[in-house]
Each structure stands twice: as C-alpha cells, then as structure tokens.
Amino acid sequence: MNHERRRADLAAKQPDDNNVASPRRSFLKASGGSLTAASFAPAVANAQTPHVSVDDDIRIGLIGCGGRGTGATLNALQADPGIRLVAMADAVEGRLSGCLQTLRRKGDFADRVDVADDMRFTGLDAYKQLLATDVDVVLLATPPGFRPLHLQAAIDAGKHVFAEKPAAVDPAGVRSVLQSTAKAREKGLFIVAGLQARYEPASIEMNQRIHDGAIGEILNARMTRYTGGLWVKPRQPGQTDVEYQLSNWHYHTWLSGDFLIEQFVHEIDRMAWVMGDYPVSCTGTGGRQSRTEEMYGHIFDHFAILYKFASGAELFATSRQQTGCDSVFEMRLAGTKGICIGAGKTKYDISGASAWQFGQGNGRKQQGHQTEHDTFYRSLRSGGYLNNGDYFARSTLMAIMARESAYTGHEITWQQAMDAKQDLMPDEIAWDTPVPTWKVAVPGKTAFS
Incomplete structure (x- = not known):
C-alpha cells in the first residue's frame, strides 16, 4: 500500500473533531489552525498580573516524599531564592522523616526547609491535611495511581501544582486529569508536568x-x-x-x-x-x-x-x-x-x-529537571501562565x-x-483495604473495557 493510500485509510479512523476526546481538536484550537512545535511546548502565555510578587516568599508543600519528591523539592528550592518548603505529606512517616533529613543536609537550602512538626502529615489521607494549609504550590510525587485524585484535590483547594509523570494509570484517570486541567485554566492555576524533555x-x-x-x-x-x-x-x-x-x-x-x-x-x-x-x-x-x-x-x-x-x-x-x-x-x-x-x-x-x-x-548534561522548575516560578512571579495538563x-x-x-x-x-471505562483504583483506600485482584495479562484472553 502506498503512502498516500495508507494516509487516507488512517485518516478515516481519526476521531471526529466534534468529539472533545479528539487529540487534534485541542491543539488546532490552541494554535489557530496549524500544529507547530509551539503547540506542544510548555510556552508561557502573555504576562498577566503576577501571581506572587517579587518580594513574597513562595510556600511549597510536598506530597510524596520518595526519591523523585526529594529531587523535585531540591529543584524548586534552587529555582527561586524566595521558595520555602513549609509542609510535607506521605503515607509513611519513615519516608517523610528520611526526606526531611536529606533536604536539611543540603547546605545551600537548609535555611529554607522550614517544616514545623504540625506541618508534617502522614497516612493515606495526609494529602488532604496538607492541602488545607496555606501553601501556594504543591509538588505531587506519590505513586501515579494517586495522581488524578491528588491533582483534583489540589486544584479544588486553589493550589498551583507541579505533578510528576505520568498523569494516570487508566483512562478514567486521564479523563479526570483533563477535567482538572480545564478547571485550573478557569481559576488561573498552574499545572507543570514532570515530562521534562519539553523544558530541555x-x-x-x-x-x-x-x-x-x-x-x-x-x-x-x-x-x-x-x-x-x-x-x-x-x-x-x-x-x-x-x-x-x-x-x-x-x-x-x-x-x-x-x-x-x-x-x-x-x-x-x-x-x-x-x-x-x-x-x-x-x-x-x-x-x-x-x-x-x-x-x-x-x-x-x-x-x-x-x-x-x-x-x-x-x-x-x-x-x-x-x-x-x-x-x-x-x-x-x-x-x-x-x-x-x-x-x-x-x-x-x-x-x-x-x-x-x-x-x-x-x-x-540534561537540564530539563531544573529548567521546568525555573520556568514555573519565574512565570509565577512575572504574571505568565503555564498549564501542561x-x-x-x-x-x-x-x-x-x-x-x-x-x-x-x-x-x-x-x-x-x-x-474506556477502565478504572484501576479502589474507591476508598485504607491500610487494610483488599488490593485489586490482578493476574498477569495474557494476550488473547485479557480484555479491555
């Protein structure tokens, strides 16, 4: 089959542009009718009123205190001298304590790691407690299955967000993230995603x-x-x-x-x-x-x-x-x-x-991990807008x-x-919740719905 014929056959399978799920529709709308590199890049919008003045501290909270959460926090602290880590949340106390010790050993940033005892939250609902505080920005670095839930809660709470990849683990989660993205745009809240190649x-x-x-x-x-x-x-x-x-x-x-x-x-x-x-x-x-x-x-x-x-x-x-x-x-x-x-x-x-x-x-060497945070906080202070959702x-x-x-x-x-209706996350999660019953997928037998 020649290239033109193959293109026509595939175009026939392309989702209807009247359907909001179409991958092209959003980009065409954003780019005035043509798909360019800028359409897919984390471009900063025209300046608006700054979200944070140049003299104000930016108070950040970390949700998910593993290795990537620790790394993202260090990137944030390096990005702007006015950033202070003031709140932390993790399901496991030992992981939170270990992360805090690591951050406090970093001499360049130790004085801006200012997490009081009553701003350290542990347990499976720790994210809710952190989001109830007066932090300006939250860093989401828990296992990805929780990402849609935590992103929705953060946007509802009026927080700007840095979210590690991926956005979700199933189609239900993807749709939730798209909804949170639209809500963030309406509220003028940032979503910066940990797909750092776009900032490299x-x-x-x-x-x-x-x-x-x-x-x-x-x-x-x-x-x-x-x-x-x-x-x-x-x-x-x-x-x-x-x-x-x-x-x-x-x-x-x-x-x-x-x-x-x-x-x-x-x-x-x-x-x-x-x-x-x-x-x-x-x-x-x-x-x-x-x-x-x-x-x-x-x-x-x-x-x-x-x-x-x-x-x-x-x-x-x-x-x-x-x-x-x-x-x-x-x-x-x-x-x-x-x-x-x-x-x-x-x-x-x-x-x-x-x-x-x-x-x-x-x-x-790769710079994307740092430049995504540099761009985030520079835009937050300048009045630009970022939403990678x-x-x-x-x-x-x-x-x-x-x-x-x-x-x-x-x-x-x-x-x-x-x-697809697929939703892999339990409706409620407690330490004694029965975990989802899974078997290793077998092609030809495993179904997708």
Missing part, C-alpha cells in the same frame, strides 16, 4: 527545527529505551497487602500503570511532541521473560508497539527493563528531506540539506493504549482508549 534546551531546539521542516514530512520514527531492572523490597512481618504493594509500587499496575506508563511515558511524550500529533491507533506485544516471580507483581518486562498516525506516518516504540542486558537509548526520525538521530536526551544529529548537531562531544494527560493515554494493546493482543484506537 536540546529537545526544544531539535523539535523546533523538525517542525520548521529540517527533515521534511516525517514518514516513520523509532524510539528505543532498554534499561536494567529495579529494586524489590522484601515483605516485612505484619505488612498489609496495601503497605507491601505501596513499598513496591513499580510492580503493581493499579499503582504504576506498568513501566511502559511509569517510565517510558517520557519517550512516548517526546515522540508525540516531535510528530506534532497523537496516534489514531496502535498494535503491540510484550510479556515477562526475566521478571516472572510473584515479587514482581503484575507488570511486563518488555514491550514493542507500532503506532499509526493520521498523516500516514508510523512510530515503532520498544522498551524493556531486564537485568544483565545491553542498555540502549535512541530515537530515529526519517523524513522526506533528511533524518534525525537522537542518543539519550541531549544529543541530536540532523542530516540532509538542513544539517545540524547538538551535544556532540561537548559533555552536555493537556499533553500531560494525552501522552499518558498514548502509553496506556499501548499497554492495553500488548495486554490484550488487539489493536487499540485512540477513541477506544479515551472512552
């Missing part, structure tokens, strides 16, 4: 060149990320199922979404950004080869996904987490006028008439549809994923 100088310049036509029309793309395994924490005497699964949240789909959503969403988002669109459908496969024991929960250890776009372009995305194997991290875009090859997150090489290189041999949610859905194609063995369309 190398990625921004590469994307702009691609969207300016450096390689012409994209025909096909490939994204590969192969990494090693992750830690496992042995079950402790007396732990409930909820306590145990929370301590090993990566391996439980209701908490992490599987590693395709929890980790590879970074690369999926980068490709949605550079493609300038979200896919019409995908077909995938995956399974468990090296992580087969019960301690690895329900997730797969490898995936291979083929995404199809309305333009006729295709994206092959593959990832694995397997110990003892080679590590690979690369992307390749083939266009009508050239090729772009990326290695890691900061090295790009465009060949063709518009040849360009970034990061080759100059030791550049739309691409935060939709890139997560792009990962979810791939997971479900691999789990079920069937093609999954964008509209099917957006409309």
Whole structure:
C-alpha cells in the first residue's frame, strides 16, 4: 500500500473533531489552525498580573516524599531564592522523616526547609491535611495511581501544582486529569508536568527545527529505551497487602500503570511532541521473560508497539527493563528531506540539506529537571501562565493504549482508549483495604473495557 493510500485509510479512523476526546481538536484550537512545535511546548502565555510578587516568599508543600519528591523539592528550592518548603505529606512517616533529613543536609537550602512538626502529615489521607494549609504550590510525587485524585484535590483547594509523570494509570484517570486541567485554566492555576524533555534546551531546539521542516514530512520514527531492572523490597512481618504493594509500587499496575506508563511515558511524550500529533491507533506485544516471580507483581518486562498516525506516518516504540542486558537509548526520525538521530536526551544529529548537531562531544548534561522548575516560578512571579495538563494527560493515554494493546493482543484506537471505562483504583483506600485482584495479562484472553 502506498503512502498516500495508507494516509487516507488512517485518516478515516481519526476521531471526529466534534468529539472533545479528539487529540487534534485541542491543539488546532490552541494554535489557530496549524500544529507547530509551539503547540506542544510548555510556552508561557502573555504576562498577566503576577501571581506572587517579587518580594513574597513562595510556600511549597510536598506530597510524596520518595526519591523523585526529594529531587523535585531540591529543584524548586534552587529555582527561586524566595521558595520555602513549609509542609510535607506521605503515607509513611519513615519516608517523610528520611526526606526531611536529606533536604536539611543540603547546605545551600537548609535555611529554607522550614517544616514545623504540625506541618508534617502522614497516612493515606495526609494529602488532604496538607492541602488545607496555606501553601501556594504543591509538588505531587506519590505513586501515579494517586495522581488524578491528588491533582483534583489540589486544584479544588486553589493550589498551583507541579505533578510528576505520568498523569494516570487508566483512562478514567486521564479523563479526570483533563477535567482538572480545564478547571485550573478557569481559576488561573498552574499545572507543570514532570515530562521534562519539553523544558530541555536540546529537545526544544531539535523539535523546533523538525517542525520548521529540517527533515521534511516525517514518514516513520523509532524510539528505543532498554534499561536494567529495579529494586524489590522484601515483605516485612505484619505488612498489609496495601503497605507491601505501596513499598513496591513499580510492580503493581493499579499503582504504576506498568513501566511502559511509569517510565517510558517520557519517550512516548517526546515522540508525540516531535510528530506534532497523537496516534489514531496502535498494535503491540510484550510479556515477562526475566521478571516472572510473584515479587514482581503484575507488570511486563518488555514491550514493542507500532503506532499509526493520521498523516500516514508510523512510530515503532520498544522498551524493556531486564537485568544483565545491553542498555540502549535512541530515537530515529526519517523524513522526506533528511533524518534525525537522537542518543539519550541531549544529543541530536540532523542530516540532509538542513544539517545540524547538538551535544556532540561537548559533555552536555540534561537540564530539563531544573529548567521546568525555573520556568514555573519565574512565570509565577512575572504574571505568565503555564498549564501542561493537556499533553500531560494525552501522552499518558498514548502509553496506556499501548499497554492495553500488548495486554490484550488487539489493536487499540485512540477513541477506544479515551472512552474506556477502565478504572484501576479502589474507591476508598485504607491500610487494610483488599488490593485489586490482578493476574498477569495474557494476550488473547485479557480484555479491555
């Protein structure tokens, strides 16, 4: 089938632009009718009245005190000398205390880590207690299954938000995040997402060149990320199922979404950004080869996904987490006028008439984790506006549809994923709540609804 015929067939599957779930409709509306790099980038809107004056402290609260929460807090403290950490919340007291000790050992920021005893909240409802305080900004860094609930509560409480990726673990969560995004926009509240490639100088310049036509029309793309395994924490005497699964949240789909959503969403988002669109459908496969024991929960250890776009372009995305194997991290875009090859997150090489290189041999390191916070607080003080919620949610859905194609063995369309009723989170969670009953997915037998 030739390229034009394939494009026409795929366009017929594209969701109706009258349906709010359409991936193109929001971007076309935002960009005045054309999809550009800026449509997908975390651009700052025209200046409004500053949310925080240049002389005021910005009081932040951390919800989720693990490694990423600790890192995000350090990024925030470095971003603005007027930021003070004044509140912390975590389900587990020991994790909160450990995070606080780490932050207090950082000499450059220790004097701005000012968390009184009555501003340290623990337990599964600790987020509610923190949101009832007078913090200006909350950092959401709990396991992803809680993200939609915590984001909704934060926006309802009138807080600006930095939210770690991914946005959700299921379609119900994605729809919730889109609703919270719209509400935040109405209230003038920020949502900055932890998909830091969109704030990475190398990625921004590469994307702009691609969207300016450096390689012409994209025909096909490939994204590969192969990494090693992750830690496992042995079950402790007396732990409930909820306590145990929370301590090993990566391996439980209701908490992490599987590693395709929890980790590879970074690369999926980068490709949605550079493609300038979200896919019409995908077909995938995956399974468990090296992580087969019960301690690895329900997730797969490898995936291979083929995404199809309305333009006729295709994206092959593959990832694995397997110990003892080679590590690979690369992307390749083939266009009508050239090729772009990326290695890691900061090295790009465009060949063709518009040849360009970034990061080759100059030791550049990733900056996105810091620049997203720098941009957040600079905009908060200047009167700009940031809301990354739309691409935060939709890139997560792009990962979810791939997971479900691999789990079920069937093609999954964008509209099917957006409309699915799947909701993996229990309605109420207590330490003794029965955890969701899951089995490892078996393609051809596992269903998606």
